[in-house]
Amino acid sequence: MKKIFKYAIPAMLGFSCFASQAAWDDDKGCMSCHEGIEQFSDVDMMADLTCVDCHNGNGKATDQKKAHTNMWANPTDLRVVDETCGSCHADEVEKAKTSIHATMSGMISGTRYNFGSQTRDSIYATYDVKALKTGREGTVASLKQLPSYHPNKPESDTNSPGDDYLRNQCLRCHLWSDGHQRDGDYRASGCAACHVEYSNAATYEGGDKAIDKTQKDRPRKHKMTTKVSVDQCQHCHNRGGRTGVSYKGMMESDGYGTPYTETGGKQGKLHGKHYNFLEADLHFDAGMSCIDCHTKDEMHGDGYLYTKKHLAVEIRCESCHGSTKSDATLKTARDNPLNNVKREGTKVILTTKNDGKQLEVPQLFANPNLSKEGQVAMVKIAGHMEKLECSTCHAAWAPQCYGCHATQNVGKPNGDWLDGSSIDESAKGKKSNLNKKAYSWSESRSYVRWEMPALGINSRGKVSTFVPGCQVFLTQVDGEKALVNNKTYTTKDGTSGLSHNPIQPHTMSKRSRTCEECHTNPKVLGLGSGVYDIERNFPEGQAPAFELERFVDEDGKQLQSTSHEGARPFNKQEMDNIRRVGSCLACHGSDEINANGKAPDDITHMKVIQRMVEKAN
Template sequence: MKTVITTFIITSMMIFALLLSPLARANAPESGCLTCHNGIEGMGTPAMQATVKAMSTQHGDPEGCIYCHGGNPEATTKEEAHTGSPESLIQAKGPQMFYPDPGSIWVNENTCGQSACHAGYANRLEKALMNTEAGKLQGNLWAWGYQKDHKTVWGNYDVKDEDGNVPAVGTDAYKDYMVKMMAAHTDQFADELKQVPDPKVDDIPENPNHAGLTYSRQECQRCHVGVTGREKRGDFRGSGCSACHVPYSNDGFYEGNDPSINKDQPGHILTHQIQATRKNKVKVGDIEYSGIPTETCNSCHNRGKRIGVSYQGIMEFPYGSPYDPEGGKQPKLHTKKYLFIKDDLHHQVNSRPENPQGGMLCQDCHTSIEMHGDGNIPGTTLAQVEIECTDCHGTPDVYPWDLPLGYGEEFKQDIPQDPRGLGDKWPAFMAFATYYEPKNGYLLSARGNPLGNVVKDGEDVILHSASGTDFKVPILKKIKDDDSWRSLDGKVAMTKVASHMENMECYACHADWVPQCYGCHITVDYSEGKTSVDWIRNANARGEDGLTPDAAYDTDGLHGPGKVSETRSYLRWETPILGVNGEGRVTPMMPGCQVITTVIDKDGNTVAHNKIWETPEGPGLDMAAVQPHTAGRQARTCESCHNNPKTLGYGIEDGRFNKKMSTPMYVDLETAQGEIIPSKTQIQSQAVPGLDWDLTQIVTRDGKQLVSSGSHWPLTGPLSQEQREKMERTGVCMGCHKEMTNDELWSKVNSDKVLNDQEHIDRVNQLLRKAAGMEAEEKAANEAADKALNDAKANAK
C-alpha cells in the first residue's frame, strides 16, 4: 500500500503534537514543522542542509523545511502548517503551496529544480525515457499491429522539445555527436510526443487491436516517474526525483525517528534522507551506506527487459519453493516469485582478487544523462544510453582512450578513427556529483562525455563506486600485452578471431543467461463494465500539489474501461538466441512483446481469440535485442554458439518441439488412430491460429523470418543467412572421427592413451600446422633458438 506522504516528509498519517511521544513533545518547539516532526532525519549532505537552512531562513523557517515543502512555518495546527507558502518564497519561484512530495516531477521545478539548486534537471527529466516511456509504447503498439513503423510518436504525455536538437547539457563533442546521430536516425528521436490515446470502447468490435492501448495504459505505464506505482511489495516509491533519490524498502515501512509516522503501516519512505552519490551518507539503524541501491532501480526494472532483477541474478518463476517453516511459499516481490540463477559479475560481492569486496551499483556505469536526459526526446533506450563496455575495458588491441568516439555503436557505418583521448574537467551539469581527482584524466563515454568516476592512474584504470569502494578495472590490451589471460578460450576468441571484436557486443559472449518469457497471452475484457487502474489517467490528473490520484493511501487511483489479465506459454533462462541489434552488432535476443490476444467487447462478445497481430516484419511475437546485465567472467563456450541451433535462431533442437499450438489439443480416451472416444469432452489447450513453429525459433534454415525481430531500429533482426552459415559448425568432429575404424590411418595419428581436452586440442593443432607445412619451419626455428641459447651459455662461462 502506497502513501500520499512523500519523499522528503511524511505527514498525513497521524496527528501532530497530541500524538507525539512525551519525550518528543518535551524537546519539540512550540511552533513550526518540528512541533510534530521533531527527530526527523536531515535531508542531504551537511553542506546541503546548511545551504537549504540558510536560504529558508530568509523566508521565516530556520529549519529549512519550507524551502522544499512550502507550507506555513508559523502555524500551530497541522491544517495551517500544510497550507500555502510564504509570499516571499512564492515570488522567488520556490514552492507555490504545500507539497507533500517535493520530488514530484509536477512540482520539482519549484523545489529540487530551483535556480539555486538543481536547475534544468526538471525540464530534462520531463523529456527523458524515465518519464515518457516512448520506447515501451512504440514497441508494445507495434506488436499489437497498431503502429506500423519505427517512428517515435507516443508518450505518457504531450511533450515538446522547444529548444531544438542540440542537447542542453554535455561536452561540445557530445553535443556534436548527438546532433549527427539524430539527423541520421530521425525515427528514433522526436521533436514532440503525443499522449497515448484512450481507446473508444464502442470501436473495439471493429478494431480489437486497439485493446493494445488499454493494455499499455493499465499494465505497462505504471513504471514512469510521473506516478508513484502500485501498492505492492517491492513497488513502493516516490515520484519524479523521489523515485530514485529517496529510499523505500520493499515492504514499505518507515525506520526513521519522526514520531508522527506510523512505523507499522506500509507505504512509507524508509528514512527521510537523500540517497545519491558517495557524498551522501544514509544512516538506517546501525547501517550506513552511500549511493542508490540496486533494489531502488528494481522497483521499476523488473518487467520488460528485466535487466534490474537479472543484474541481481534472479528470475521470476511460478513455484515459490522452498517452503517456509509454516509450509508457505515465498512472499511475492513485484507480484512475482523468484529463483536465483546467477548475478552479474559487476554485482557480485566477491570481486577480482586485486579488488576489495563489494559489488557495483547501477549508477557506477550509467551516467547522469542516461538517467535525467539531455534535453532531447529519445525514442528508445539505445537513443539515450551513452556508454559501451569498451569505454572502460577497451579492446585487446586498443586502450579505451585510443578508441574513436562512436566505437561500439557504428550502425554499420564507417566512423572517424581519431582517438577520443581523456577528459581533464567536467561539464557544468556534473557539478553535483562526487569529485574525484582526474590523475591522468577521466575516461570518456562512446559519445564524448567524461565518466567522472573512472580515471586513468598511471597504468591502471580506477572506478570509484558511489558505494565508497574503489575498483581496479581490467584493461584488455594490458591483459594481452602481459599475456595474463585466465583461459585459452578467452585469448583465442578475443585475439585470434578478429570478427568477434569487430562485429559483436562483448555481452554476446559474456551474458551468462537471459530471462526468456515466451508467448504473452493477454485477455482484455470490456464486458459488464469491467475496469482497472489506468496509469495514464492518473498521471494526467495531478493536483497543484504535485500528487497524482494513485498517491492517495490505500488506492491505486483512477480506473479506465477494460480489465487485463495475462500469462505466458513458458519460461527459459539458458542459452540466449543471438541476433543483430540496432547498432549492427551481434547481441543476445530475448522475447519482447510477444502478444497473443483475446479481446472481449462491452457486450461480452469475443472479437479476437488467441490472435497474433501482424507487423511490417511478420507476426507480432517480437524478439528484442538486449543487454541482459548478466555478465560472467567465464564466457559462453564456443560450442554454445557454433554448435547450437537455438543460438542461431532455429529454435531448441532446430525447433522440433511445441509445433502444434495452431490446433486445439484434446486429452481424453482415444483410439490408436487418435480419435477422441467420449462425445462429451473439453479442449485441454486452446489453439493459437497460425502458430505452427516453436516460439524459440525466429528464422528458418533457408532464411525465412518467422516473427518480428526488433521494433525500434532498422538494423535489428536475426543473424543473416551468411552469418548463420559461417557460424554453424555442427558435426565437425566427424571430420576426424569418421575414420575411427580405419586402423591404418588412425595408428599414424593416435596415441597410446585417451587424450584429455587440452591434449586433443594440441594434437589437432599439430596436424593442422603439419598440413600447412609449418612444422618443419618451427622445428628449424626451435633448433636455432636452442643453439643460440647454448652458445650464449658457453660464452658466459
C-alpha cells in the same frame, strides 16, 4: 514558520500523520508533531530550507488540517518540480522531462508496433513533450501523449487495445507516476523516484514519532540520497528486459514460492512474483551499483528525445576494459569522461560511487594473462571482437518469457497511469488517485526459460543476445462474455506481432559461453529447440505457424518482429557460416580451428580429409 526549522513535512512521498495531534508549540512549529524527523538534505543551501519551502502548505497554522492545506505531498513530482527542485536545478529538471525515464517512448512504440498500430518510429510518450536539443540520430523533435482506447469504436491506429494495455499495465514505471502498490515496487514519483530510498517492504525506518512504522508506501527515511542502490533501480527494472533483477541473479519462477521457509510457508513475493536465484552479474558480485556504469545523462536525460532505451545509453564495455587492439578510453561513446574511473600507471581503477570501494578493471589490450580460451576467442579469431557484442559470449543467461497472454475486460474500468486526479497536484500519479479511464487487464505466459538464449544482429550491426519481446496474444472479454480469443497481430511491415529483441542481459560472467553452444545449437540461431508443441498448446485454429522460440526459418526468413530499427535474425549465409564452424569443432576443437587454418572451399577440405584417411590406412 521560523527559518530555523530545517525540516520538511513528512507528508512528502505519501507520509501522513497519526489521527492524534500533539499540542502545538510555537517554538517547534511542525516539529510539534514531527519530532525526530530527518533533515532531508545535508547539502549546503538545501539544509536551510524550511518545511513550506518544499511542501507549500501553511507554516503559520496551529492545527494539522490548516497546516496541510494546499500542501504538496511530494515536492519532487514532475507536476510541481519547477517550483521546488527546479528553483535551483532548472536545467536538470527540464532535461528529466525529456528523458526516456519520463517519456517511455521506446516501450510505447515497441508495444504499439507489435499491436500493428504504428511503425517502429516513435510518435507517442506519456505526455506531450518537446526536445530541448535536436539533430542526433535516434531522436525526434517532439512526442504526443499516447491515445486512449474506446472499445465501442472500431480498432484503428489511434484506437488500439495496446494503448489501453500500456495505460493500465506497462506504464507504471515512468517518472510522472508513483510505483505499483506491492512489495518491491513501491517508490515515489519525480526526482524522488531515484533519490529517496524505499525498502522492498516500503515501511518507514526513521525517527519521526508521528509516522506509523507498519504502514506501507513509505520511504526508509525522510532523506535524499545520491547513492542510488541496485534495489532502488529494481523497483522499476523488473519487467520487460528485467535487467534490474537479472543483474542480481534473480529469475522469476512460475509462482511456486519454494523451497519453503523454515516455518513451512511460501517465500515472500517481490514485484508480484517468486524468484529463483541464478548467477549474478560479475559487476554486482564485485560491489558495483548501476550508477557506477550508467551516467547522469543516461538517467537524468540530456535534452534529446530518444526513441529507444538502447539509443540513450552511452556507456560501452570498451570504455573501461578497452579492446584487444586499443586501451580503455575512460570515456563514453559520446566522448564524455567517466568521473569514477582513472588510470594509475598501467592499471585502470574504478571507485564505486556508493561506498568508495576501489576495483581494478581488467584490461584486454596487450594482456598476457588472457586464458587459453580468451586467446582463441578474442585474439586468434579477431572477428569476434569486431562482429560481436561483449555480452554475446559473456552473458551467462538471459530471461526468456515466452507468450504474453493478456486479457482485457472491457466491462471493468480500471486505473489509467496517465490520468489521475487529486486536490494535491503532486499526488496525481499515485495509484490510489488514478481515474478509471482504462480497463482491467490480467497477464500470463506460456513458459519461462533462462538457459541458452538466442542470438541475432542488433541495430549496431553486431551479434547480440536476443530474448522474446512482447509476444502478444490478446483475449478480450466483457464480463463473462468472450469477444476475442488469443488474437495475434501483424506489424506494419508484414511481420508477426510476436517478437524477439536484442538485449544486454546484465548477467555478465568471466566464463564465456562455449563455442559449441553458439555454433551448433539451433535454438541459439533463432530456429527454436523444436520441443514446444505449438499446436497442442492452443485451441484449434489459434496457434501461430511457428513455435515461440523460433523467430527465423532455415532459409533466413524472419518469422517474428523486432522493434529495434535495423535489428534482425541471422540470414541464411550467416547461419551457414556459423554452423560450418560448428562442424569443424567436432574434429578440430576451438583451439585447433585457427591454429591449423581452414580449407578455402569444400573441395579442398574433402581432399585434405581424403589424404588423412589414406595416411591412416
